[in-house]
Amino acid sequence: MKAVYKKPEVLKNPCFHFCPGCHHGTVHKLVAEAIDSLNLKDSALAVIGVGCGVFLYDYLDVDSLEAPHGRGLAVATGVKRVRPERIVFTYQGDGDLASIGMAESVHAANRGENVTVIFVNNTIYGMTGGQMAPTTLLGQVTTTSPYGREFHRDGYPIRMAEMLATLEGVALSARVSVCTPKYLFDAKKIIKKAFEMQLDNMGFTFVEVLSSCPTNWNMSSMDALNRVKEEMIPFFPLGVFKERKMPDVL
Amino acid sequence: MKKTEKKLTIHKERCKGCQICVLYCPKKALSIGEKLNKLGYRYVVLSKEDACTACGICAEMCPDVVIEVWRDNE
Ligand SMILES: Cc1ncc(C[n+]2csc(CCOP(=O)(O)OP(=O)(O)O)c2C)c(N)n1
Ligand code: SF4
Ligand code: SF4
Ligand code: SF4
Numbered sequence: 001m002k003a004v005y006k007k008p009e010v011l012k013n014p015c016f017h018f019c020p021g022c023h024h025g026t027v028h029k030l031v032a033e034a035i036d037s038l039n040l041k042d043s044a045l046a047v048i049g050v051g052c053g054v055f056l057y058d059y060l061d062v063d064s065l066e067a068p069h070g071r072g073l074a075v076a077t078g079v080k081r082v083r084p085e086r087i088v089f090t091y092q093g094d095g096d097l098a099s100i101g102m103a104e105s106v107h108a109a110n111r112g113e114n115v116t117v118i119f120v121n122n123t124i125y126g127m128t129g130g131q132m133a134p135t136t137l138l139g140q141v142t143t144t145s146p147y148g149r150e151f152h153r154d155g156y157p158i159r160m161a162e163m164l165a166t167l168e169g170v171a172l173s174a175r176v177s178v179c180t181p182k183y184l185f186d187a188k189k190i191i192k193k194a195f196e197m198q199l200d201n202m203g204f205t206f207v208e209v210l211s212s213c214p215t216n217w218n219m220s221s222m223d224a225l226n227r228v229k230e231e232m233i234p235f236f237p238l239g240v241f242k243e244r245k246m247p248d249v250l
Numbered sequence: 251m252k253k254t255e256k257k258l259t260i261h262k263e264r265c266k267g268c269q270i271c272v273l274y275c276p277k278k279a280l281s282i283g284e285k286l287n288k289l290g291y292r293y294v295v296l297s298k299e300d301a302c303t304a305c306g307i308c309a310e311m312c313p314d315v316v317i318e319v320w321r322d323n324e
Contacts, residue, residue, distance in 0.1 A: 001256075001320035001321060003320055004309070005310055007315050015264055018313065025312075178311075181307050225273070
């Protein structure tokens with residue numbers, strides 16, 4: 001019989017440690033599907049940030065490096081520059097990429113490093129127990145904003161995909177979600193496109209995936225899906241904010 | 251006309267009972283069963299086998315790669 005859906009080949013171990021309903025698993029699957037469909041098993045090199053996605057190397061059968069918290073794009077820059085034939089991607093959370101690693105991330109994007117970023121935005125620090133992240137929504141209760149995020153004190157949530165789209169070095173900047181089948185199929189296409197653009201030496205490709213963290217949102221997985229739809233997407237709109245058609249070479 | 255062959259493989263040992271597949275199955279063919287798996291979760295079951303069209307949506311949406319879907323279209 002023909003497979004309508006089967007486990008991606010490169011996903012060597014699908015026994016994820018994630019909480020029930022956590023979208024990290026879904027994002028792992030989409031990355032694995034992109035690697036399979038472009039035949040990148042031997043060339044892909046994952047640079048993994050610190051956060052709940054930290055065990056990606058246990059699940060995907062690709063070479064991988066573990067970067068210090070926030071420094072994924074500094075590590076990816078080094079790897080890609082000495083091994084330009086490798087398809088280098090980082091997998092980072094919002095605490096990792098947009099808080100402690102903001103400087104490394106923005107400068108790598110600005111330099112137009114030819115790497116791909118899978119940015120999992122769940123509006124919270126998942127792994128460490130639910131602290132406020134730069135992406136935490138106004139009013140959102142976290143362990144470090146017990147009365148809700150308030151802009152006078154905490155600033156506004158940062159829209160990374162839009163912000164990076166303003167930089168000349170960026171080839172692709174998009175935001176996707178996996179909370180409905182339609183959004184999931186769109187996400188699949190964009191993640192694949194990001195890898196294809198790296199293969200074509202287009203420069204920095206960035207895909208932000210809106211994700212749920214039922215545990216630290218104190219919600220059931222069903223309520224968490226609704227939160228992505230009703231609270232996150234209105235503030236973090238889905239779409240492609242920049243897509244370059246030509247490589248950036250003079 | 252030959253009947254379409256279809257098959258759902260449910261790796262129940264990794265199901266976490268999150269219900270995402272149940273929510274999105276267009277035929278409402280899935281439900282969460284009564285029994286617990288080794289992880290301690292009530293796992294998903296194909297409760298209306300005849301209703302299932304092997305569309306694959308449940309498998310696509312499952313965060314834990316629990317479901318695989320097969321179809322023979324001759
Ligand atoms: C240098 C350093 N500072 C702090 C930490 C603690 N730490 C581990 S994960 C994490 C944040 C994780 O949040 P995020 O990146 O949003 O990923 P998530 O777990 O939500 O997927 C922090 C602060 C660390 N490991 N290293
Ligand atoms: S804490 Fe949140 S991000 Fe981490 S595995 Fe659980 S649900 Fe996912
Ligand atoms: S394959 Fe389609 S119809 Fe069958 S259980 Fe899954 S979602 Fe429902
Ligand atoms: S989506 Fe996956 S983990 Fe969740 S109930 Fe369905 S089969 Fe189980």
